[in-house]
Amino acid sequence: MTEKEYQLQQTRVMKFYCRLPEYFLEDARIFEGEIAVSTGPIAYEQRQSLRYEAISEGMPWGKLWDSAWIHLAGEFPESWKDREVIFQLNVGGEGLLFDAQGVPFYSITNTSSLVRHYRKEYVQFGSCTTPGKFELWLEAAANGLFGREEDPDYPDQHGDFGSIRKLRYGLFRREVWALALDLEVLMSLLHFPHTAGDFGFPETPAFPEGSAREKQLMRILSRAVDCFAGNPENATVARAILAEALQTPALASAMTVTAIGHAHIDTGWLWPVRESVRKAARTFASQLMLMERYPDYVFGASQPQHYLFIKENYPALYEKIKQRVAEGRWELQGGMWVECDCNLASGEAIIRQFLHGKNFFRDEFGIEVKNLWLPDVFGYSAALPQIIRKCGCDRFLTQKLSWNQSNKFPHHCFRWIGIDGTSILSFFPPEDNYNATLVPEMLNYGVNNFSENDTIPEIISLFGIGDGGGGPKEEYLERGIRCANLEGCPKVRFGRADEFLERLGKYEKELPAWHGELYLELHRGTLTTQAEVKRNNRRCEEMLIAVEKLYAGRDLKEYPARELDRLWKLLLLNQFHDILPGSSIAPVYERTRKEHQDILESCAKLMAALKDKSDCMTFVNTLGTPYHGLVKVPGKEGWLPLTLAPHESRTLHTFDSENIVCLREDRVLENEFLRAEFSMAGELVSLIEKSSNREMLSAPANVLKLYHDRPNANDAWDIDSFYVNEELADAVWCTKITPAKSGSLWSELTLEFAIGDSTLRQTVRLAKGAKELIFATTVNWQEEHRLLRVEFPTSIHNGKANFDIQYGFLERPIHRNTSWEEAKFEVCQHQYCDLADSAGGLALLNDCKYGVSVHENIIGMSLLRAPTYPDKTADRGEHEFTYALMPHTGDFREAGVREAAASLNRPPLMIAGGLKAWKLPVKLETFSGSVVLEVVKKAEKEDALVVRCVERHGRFGRCEIHFDAPYRTITECDMLEWNPVGKAMKSGAEVSFRPFEIKTFLIK
CATH class of the missing domain: 2.60.120.260 (Galactose-binding domain-like)
Structure with missing residues (x-):
């Protein structure tokens, strides 16, 4: 067969295949x-x-x-x-x-x-x-x-x-349909243009081009077309001809593919959340029918929230699912309530994802899921391995890093090691896809692409159509059956993902290790897009933890467990990885805003329910660290300075907030620790840390910059590196400076800017005794395809900086020596980042901003974006946010940077009318100063307290935990509150912590 004859027959077979549905x-x-x-x-x-x-x-x-x-x-x-x-x-x-x-x-x-x-x-x-x-x-x-x-x-x-x-x-005409499937599999073996174009994966032919086997198979295909001769009654005979090729077995050395039916369903994305309820029903119903027809088939689905959707809306369907789960045919996957974003959600919120997710699966199905299933999340924090492990999971699956823009991630199966040293066995399906199709070409790509194929003889394939496509179709299962033992491709068997992941354990000692975060070199814009949603998410995270502590200080009979459960689940749903990152359509965010407001208003009602009727106000510090700052009293002018010890409450009967005593005709704010000077252009031209007399800046700072923001693709998702070349130089100018107001308690300077078609107003505030310069900011944002950033050129030279992440911090290089470092031109922070040298440094604190860059000596933070897809009005409107500069001497940990950031994010609860007697029954006495009491709440399943303590400084720590009657014993447990770790202890027990260790205790 010549090359031209081969191409002629290839075209003929392909056109024949495309005509076959006419005969179904x-x-x-x-x-x-x-x-x-x-x-x-x-x-x-x-x-x-x-x-x-x-x-x-x-x-x-x-x-x-x-x-x-x-x-x-x-x-x-x-x-x-x-x-x-x-x-x-x-x-x-x-x-x-x-x-x-x-x-x-x-x-x-x-x-x-x-x-x-x-x-x-x-x-x-x-x-x-x-x-x-x-x-x-x-x-x-x-x-x-x-x-x-x-x-x-x-x-x-x-x-x-x-x-x-x-x-x-x-x-x-089942035989015609089956003939089409026979052809489809063989066409894929030969890499027909149809298969590559339709299924969208790299070219991976099973046989060398021009080889004898390639020509033999083409001849067989051509004979089958001859036999069909336009008559559907000939389909059986045509299939008999193709059977010659389909019955040739795979090589003995062929790798194995465990195929698990899958349907990744986004809880909200390019459709409203209400539609995800029906997408889940469509998918689950179809898979139950397929299980009746294919006795070896196994389907799996994650996200307990979706199962709850079905339970509430389709109870009969839910009962069928429960039956299949009990039979082992339906696999529950992933321990989280939803597949949540792992950059932006707080450490405690991620723990609650597991807590509520695994409790649901256990309560409803009697099954404990042992894996974290996150195929589509936009990066993974270095704090995750410990949380995964202490929430009862020891396996992790994703494939998202195959989307990297610059560097190919070097492993598919490896040990992922977090900031505390915890190791999690992790697997990336090497087909680089969670909508796989079980065609030979894609299967071959998977086994050939598998980085560890010299050590591990099998991979997993997540096959099926997600997001409402109904999961696998009959055609997908039929392909898998044909590829079970077929020359030219790996051996396919249907199976369970959890069993596959468990089998990987025997190779664990031979696997490579990856330390730190799993950074996705893409979708960096999701750290900034939909800023209001991100701000309210952080407010909700902080408020829920605060209210839990408020009620933990009272009789547990008063604890609003049902309401807090409802509110947490609202928050967790809206931390889904296309909602919180900002990559969904407008109707999704209409719902999110309402639900965030519900959380905040409901928490306010819970607080108000505890108030006394006296003419006073109680402030409650729910932080495990001291609070020092100014608080605003409703109905009063000016600010009230307030210092509270950890978990201290103070009731005030008078509010003598000091009035401004003079106006200064300059642009200087100064107290006993800092001196800040601004120019007529509204720039911060000097920031001196007075104890060391050190100038922290190398050039004007707090410089607002506006950039043209048009990524190559994925508008709401991406910020591309070339944005720095497209600064709109004349788009920002200071329109007004109100001279500094000065009093003995604080000083203020007001700056107003025009930014394109938008306006920005900042109140720069410095309080007596404060080490932070506050920038309280409001913006009327009316841009389109623009990125607003603020920059702070420092006088600090170092090769690395520290960034706050969930329950810890991460040290990152801040140079661009390699392509891996170049790719991290925008990274995630939570409440602060800090750039320092051996003498001291400068920290940038924030109350809702996540996208940050530290390059050499310049700290830059993304403030607002304005994409038009998929939400054409994303971010337009009014915004409020606050950030602060904190110069310090020495190490940022001893300087209290984290504590200052925590105070900025969670000011004391304010209860008008006073609070009936409140005292948290748990107290932490720390010997290292690095262990913090983060959470005190009622246990999920019993009348006991749950206490969560965290070593925050990355050092070995020790503390004593004291508690009051009627509590008698304390026992360390896992984060799910299920399993004890060690023996019960009495009040005053000393506990040791590894660096960054999170410990959970049950006090009974």
Whole structure:
């Protein structure tokens, strides 16, 4: 066979394959139907109350996000008895079929402009056992698999929603369908252009180009086409010809692929959260049907929140899931409530993801999940390994780092070691995909790409269509069956992910190690986009912990456990990895804002419920560290200086906040620790730490810079490195400086700026006794595709800086020596970053900003973005945020940088009317000063206190834990409060901590 003959036959086979769906239906008929359209979902039980009208193929029925109930009627003739029936349904959106009892049983997905093979419109109904009339109910949604699927930067990508395209049923020519699958597998072995273009993975042919085996297979394919000869009755004979190739076994040395059915469902993204409820139902219903047809098939799904959606909205479906879980056919995956963002969520919030997630799986199914399942999260904090381990998991799976923009991550199976030294066995599926397809070419790519294929003889494949695509289709399972033992590809077997991950343990000692964070070299803009959501998320995190401590200081009979459980779960849902990062559509954030407001208002009500009726005000410091700063008293002018010990409450009966005593006609703020001078341009031109008489700046600082912000792709997600070359130099100017107000308690200077079409106002404040210069900022932001940053050139030279992360800090290089360091031009911080040398340094504190860069001597922080996709109004409007500069001598830990940042983020609770007697029954006496009492709450399952302590300085620490009656014993336990660690101790017991260790105790 010459090269030209080969190409001729290849084209012929491919065109034949594409024609085969025309033969799937025999004796095709059109459904009679009627439809009732609504703007939102209507429950199955209420569908009959709607107004219906007749429909037919070609009829438009709704606009984006509309819903509909479609009633379909047909008739099976007597000649169809005991023959297989198939439906072809395409309603221009997603759909879910219900049986006569109102239980969902199969889904369709008709629009996906991105990947054609994601579409699903054939429903294999089964045998016609009872000829005669029948009817169906279909719930439809006028949206694509990926929501709207329309990016304004790419207008050619769009979906055709809400249009009736196919309403047909007929006899199922299973042999023709099977012939198409036989061809598909063999075409993939030969790397047909069709397979690569449709499935979207790198070229990985099974046989060398021009090899004898390649030509032999092409001849077999061509003979099958000859035999079919345009007659579907010849499909069986054509398949017999192909069987010659499909029955040739794999090499004895071929690797094994454990294939697990999967459907990654984003809790909110390019569709509202309400649609995720139905996406979960569509997916889960379809997989239950497939399990009936394929006895070896195993499906898995993560996120307890999704199971709760099903339990609350589709109880009969939920009971079927529980049955399959009990049989081992349905795998519960991942310990978190949702697959949450792991850059922005606080350490305690991540622990609560596990606490609520694993409790749900245990309570509902009697199963403890032992893995963390996060295929799609945008980077992983170096604090995670310890949290994963102490929440009862010892395996971690993701694939997201395969998306790296610059550097290829060197491992797929490795030991991930966190800041405290905890090691977690981690696996990245080497197909670089969590929507795998089980075609030979993709399987071959996976085993060849697997970095540890010289040590480990198997990989895992997460196959199926996520985000409402219904998970795997029948076609995917059929491919897996054909590839079970096939020449030219690895051996495929269906199995469970947890068993695969457990088998990896025997190789653990041979695996490489990776220390520190798993930084994704992409999606850096998610540290900044949707700033209001990020601010409110942090406020909610801090407030919930504070209210828990408030009630822990009272009789536990008063503890609002049910309400706090509800509020935590609202927060955890909104920490999903496309919600909190800012990469969702506007309707998602409309809900998030309401739920954040619900949390904050509900916490305020819980606080108010404890107030006394006296004419006073109580301030409660819920931090495990001292609070020192100014507080604003409602209804009073000026500020009140306040210093509180850890967990101290103070009731005040008078509020003599000092008035301003003079106006100074200069631009200097000064107290006993700092002297700050501003220029007429509103820049900070000098910042002197007075005890050392050190100038902290090398050039004007607090410089606001505006950049053109147009990433190459992924508008809301990305900041590309070239943004620094596109500064809009004349877009920022100071419009007004109000001279410093000075009193004996504080000084203030007001700066006002015009920034493009926006305005920014800063009140720069320095309090008596304070070591921080505060920048309280409000912005009216009206930009589009702009990035606002603030920069602080320092006089400090060092090769590294420290960044606050969850329950610890991370030291990062701040030079650009290698491509790995170049890629980290924007990194994540939580409440502070610190740049220092041996004499001292400068810390930048913040109350809601996460994106930061420290390059050589310049600290820069991203303040606001203005993307237009997927939310065209993202970030426009009013914003409030505060940051602070804190010069210090010596080490930042002894200087109290973390404590100052904590005070900025969680000021004392203010309870008007006073607080009935309050005293936290737990006290920490620390010998190293580095162990902090972070959490005190009621235990989840019993009347006991849970106490969480953290070593914050990265050093060995010791403390004593004291507690009051009626509490008698304290026992260390895991973070889930399930399992004790060691023996019970009495009050005053001394406890040792490793660097950055988090310890949880149960006090009974």
